[in-house]
Amino acid sequence: MRQTIMGACAALLLATPSLGDGFYTVDVDADFEDIVFNVEMAIENQGLVIDDVSYVGQMLDRTKEDVGGEKDLFTDARIFSFCSASLSREVMEAKLRNIQFCPYNVYVYQAAEEGAPVVVGYREFNEPSMRSINYLLQQIVAEAAGD
Template sequence: MRILLWAGLTCVVTFGVAQAQDTSVVYPFDGSFDDAAFSVENAILGEGLVIDYVSHTGEMLNRTGGDLGSDVKLFEAADIYVFCSAVVSRKVMEADPMNIAHCPYGIFVAERAGEVMVGYRTYPEGPMQEVQSLLDGIAREAVGLE
């Protein structure tokens, strides 16, 4: 279910310098999908974090489209890097244990219509803004803004 939610989230993304929408923040990447994926992975690892899983959402959507009666190709490629931060997670969950609903965290890389993007889901006001700040720093690092 989480993968489908991420897939839906990435489907509504458009480009700009960094576009904040109700559900996501997206930065354009000047380069290939593979370069963006490598950059995101390095930015996550550079924060001392461990990538728990890489969801190949684009492959899944492309593979299953025909079975679902659709010939629409949503992405050339789309991956979601899933990880957590023990330090930040403990802090936000000590503030409100129900913040567990937001964990783990993810940053997506996607290519659509020849344009590559890096982004993440937005979080509610309050303690979860610390997570959003972490994700924003990683995304900005990956696209070369920091």
């Protein structure tokens, strides 16, 4: 059964478009807070608990002058961190060093430029034993984006 699930995951990942630079993103023409809510629900719908939310956009805005920043980067940007006990066990049984990838993250941001879309995505793992995690993250992003 496990091999069948892994095979299905691999097939779906190969068929899924990506930016090709190690990130899977979807641009969404929607309100930022709506997509944030969708991400939270998509994670919870997988039976997972959000461990942390990093408010990267607020931090960069708050510290802009302190570090010599001259422009706004985001209207808002957040990173949601969470873990899956079952999938983490699976990938770490395959390779103990996969611990470095946990917790897993989904990000949402909107660039400061007028009319910029909301972007939801994740960093793809190149490690073959992490395919099931890529698939999980892909499902979360797709649900959050309304795909």
